[in-house]
Amino acid sequence: MTDSAKDTVSSNQMWGGRFAAGPDAIMEAINASIGFDQRLYAQDIAGSRAHAAMLAAQGIITSNDAEAIREGLLTVLSEIEAGKFPFRTALEDIHMNVEARLKEIIGEPAGRLHTARSRNDQVATDFRLWVRDQCDAAQSSITALIQALLVQAEAGADWVMPGFTHLQTAQPVTWGHHMMAYVEMLGRDLSRFADARARMNESPLGAAALAGTSFPIDRHMTAKALGFDRPAANSLDAVADRDFALEFLAASSICAMHLSRLAEELVIWSSAQFRFVAMSDKWSTGSSIMPQKRNPDAAELIRAKIGRVLGATVALFTIMKGLPMTYSKDMQEDKEQTFDAADTLMLALAAMTGMISDLTVNRDKLAASAASGFSTATDLADWLVRELGLPFRDAHHVTGTLVAAAEAKGCDLPELTLAEMQAVHPGITQAVFDVLGVHNSVASRQSYGGTAPEQVRAQVARWKAKL
Secondary structure, eight states: OOHHHHHHHHHHHHOTOOOOOOOHHHHHHHOOHHHHHHHGGGHHHHHHHHHHHHHHTTHHHHHOHHHHHHHHHHHHHHHHHHHHHOOOOOGHHHHHHHHHHHHHHHHHHGTTTTTTTTHHHHHHHHHHHHHHHHHHHHHHHHHHHHHHHHHHHHHTTOOOEEEEEEEEEEEEEEEEHHHHHHHHHHHHHHHHHHHHHHHHOOEEETTTTTTTTTTTOHHHHHHHHHHOSEEESSSHHHHHHHHHHHHHHHHHHOOOOOOOOHHHHHHTTSSSOOOOOOOGGOOOOOOSOOTOOBBBBOOOOHHHHHHHHHHHHHHHHHHHOOOOSSOOOGGGGOOOOHHHHHHHHHHHHHHHHHHHOOOEEEHHHHHHHHHHHTTHHHHHHHHHHHHHHOOHHHHEEEEHHHHHHHHHHHHHGGGHHHHHHHHTTTTTGGGGSSSSHHHHHHHHHOSTTTTSSSHHHHHHHHHHHOO
């Protein structure tokens, strides 16, 4: 008998006597998931070890069988990690591949491992464990990026730069304040992954196919062994639930969107028209035809990664939206999308951390740009309210008239003479020039969360302590 025929027979034996003939090549190809779910090998083996130990503790299998299973599973694990494991498509998935190899190693006791469980609760457990690990990895990677941003923020707490709305100069801010905006965004990402992890930390193992089992199992024991807070309370929901993957993907999509926004700013800031920053050679490429080019390819690729992550999120929502209780084969399609999204997010986070760590900031260019575009117009309006008692709407009108006068003259607001200002409003005094400099402007923004250097340094200290 050929190896392929043997595999088919083995597969049929795994299904049981209901299926007399093996699937043809097309059915095998569409049905098999081992090409991607082999990534779950560590989680699958951990779940099986916990299950076997529990079965022995409950007297469902003998301690000798449990020990043979434990040792055999460790052998399987070592073979996979050494790259010597013979993954077989005919065995469909990681669960059947591991169990078949276990039987080759230890013989009859391997057949007792699947007592009181189903592939339904087995895959739900494996996948949940894997996603939980990815939540931990995401939090670690986000923390590293936050730390890189904090270094930039602390160094540039008093470096003035233009703040933008509509990508038009609005008011002066500081480089440190701008960096801290992304720290806050990523901080929310941290909390989303932490929340998702806490919510998903319930064990499906022991739910069996959908209804639980008549064997006297101890689901609390296996939950504790696998690091879960508790067993899932409803066996139907335990095998049907993929909310944990959806929450991970949703959190990943929001995080990837934040990375995309930062990447977009790096692309803009590194352009010849802005020259706010320069990225190191590690994160830039040249042109095949234009020797002067320095392209921010890494930032552009990060900007694009949101498409893959968000696409995976939409795909899984679409897969799950029409499924009746409990398990349907459609749910096999949950993994590839989630695997790719996790890989994509981790790569984007690592690349962004590298770029931010290596970033060179052009302080002179930032300062020159901060003073352009009438960026202290709001400071002038606030001065008119505070010093002359004008209603803000009137102060806004006076300031707008002065901006128009400066624009017509081809100068900025601080370059207007006192006489020119008094021609618009006679109450204006020489003291107005104290608020028109960009450094004075940022220093005055002392409200909590404002751009004043003291406020930025306080927020940096708060985040350092938090991390």
